[in-house]
Amino acid sequence: xxxxxxxxxxxxxxxxxxxxxxxxxxxxxxxxxxxxxxxxxxxxxxxxxxxxxxxxxxxxxxxxxxxxxxxxxxxxxxxxxxxxxxxxxxxxxxxxxxxxxxxxxxxxxxxxxxxxxxxxxxxxxxxxxxxxxxxxxxxxxxxxxxxxxxxxxxxxxxxxxxxxxxxxxxxxxxxxxxxxxxxxxxxxxxxxxxxxxxxxxxxxxxxxxxxxxxxxxxxxxxxxxxxxxxxxxxxxx
Numbered sequence: 001x002x003x004x005x006x007x008x009x010x011x012x013x014x015x016x017x018x019x020x021x022x023x024x025x026x027x028x029x030x031x032x033x034x035x036x037x038x039x040x041x042x043x044x045x046x047x048x049x050x051x052x053x054x055x056x057x058x059x060x061x062x063x064x065x066x067x068x069x070x071x072x073x074x075x076x077x078x079x080x081x082x083x084x085x086x087x088x089x090x091x092x093x094x095x096x097x098x099x100x101x102x103x104x105x106x107x108x109x110x111x112x113x114x115x116x117x118x119x120x121x122x123x124x125x126x127x128x129x130x131x132x133x134x135x136x137x138x139x140x141x142x143x144x145x146x147x148x149x150x151x152x153x154x155x156x157x158x159x160x161x162x163x164x165x166x167x168x169x170x171x172x173x174x175x176x177x178x179x180x181x182x183x184x185x186x187x188x189x190x191x192x193x194x195x196x197x198x199x200x201x202x203x204x205x206x207x208x209x210x211x212x213x214x215x216x217x218x219x220x221x222x223x224x225x226x227x228x229x230x231x232x233x234x235x236x237x
Contacts, residue, residue, distance in 0.1 A: 004170050004230055005033075011232070013037040013110065014080025019069045019101060020044055020087035023052040024062075026114070030083065031060050041079070043067040070096040074104045081110035088115045088158070089136070089147040098162045107237030111164055116226040118149040124224035125173065127217055131187060132226075134210055138194045141201055155229050164233025173227040184218050191215055 012035045018027050021042035030037055040062045042053050047066035054064060067073060069084075070093050082101040091097045101111050120126045132149050139146035152171070159167060191211045198207050 001172055001175065004172050007168070007170065007232070008033050008230075009035050011035050011081075011110065011112075013083075015078070016040045017074075017079045017082040017101070017104060018042045019082060019084040019097065020090060021053060021064070022049055022087070024049075024056050026083060026085035027053065027057060027062055029085070031057070031062070037061075038080075039063070041065065043069065043072070045069065070100060072100045072104055076103055077106040077109075078104045079109060080106060081112060083112040083114070085112075085114040086116060088113065088155075089150060090145055092145045094158055095161060098158060102162055102164065102235050105235045107235050109235050111162070111233050111235065113155075113159065113231040114228065115155055115231075116149055116228045117152040117155055118226070119152045120226050122224065124222045125226050127214075127221050127223040128226045130217070131191070131214055131223070134207075134214055135190070135194055138198050138207060141203055141207075142197065149226065152227075152229065155231070159231055159233065162233070163236070165236045167231065167233040170230045171227060172230065174225045184223055187223055188215050188218055191218075 013030060014037065016030060016037045016039065018030065018040055021027055021044045024042060027040055027042055030040055038061070042062060042064045044066065045068050050064040050066060053062065069091065082105050084097070084101065088094055088097070098111070105111060118129045120129050129149050136146040136148050156169065159169070191214055195208060195211050198204055201207070
């Protein structure tokens, strides 16, 4: 974690694009943890996130635009850096999104990918992987693009196919702390919230059974954040 924090602090992002921003969790990291930025343009295909981003970042230089990450409206070489955090598994066409990120960054600019992976040896981290796979299944049954957590080798393959230069990949996992009942309870609540959204689906009884198994695992095994890759590469040229 210390190595990752040092490298993040050394990165100056300049004109920054945050892809699939949601409510702006990674925008917050950009404005707080990195070595500097000039302006952040946050995009998400869901225009409803715009209000939250504008409210959450009213006092910093952040703009929001509703946009498909696989077909961006920006000209080539618009940004100094492009970031995608914990969202690659929500993309229908990962290669298209990464190619677009590379296209809109200037030559020599940064492409940053932050994504969890499924190769979790610790039982509590494995709980998160299993939960996420189930959440993704619920979403897919509801017609939402959401894939199970990638294997580490799959993420490395996506990066290799994007043909970035000077690629630096840091694998990390947040330190395991003592079991946190509040954290466990929050994930039990998320299972219940997912089931509420799934009510009425033909597969609801199956999902309910699976949700009960997961809640039992939360109670007996616990949960911890999964491992993740922080990837930085440069656009050649």
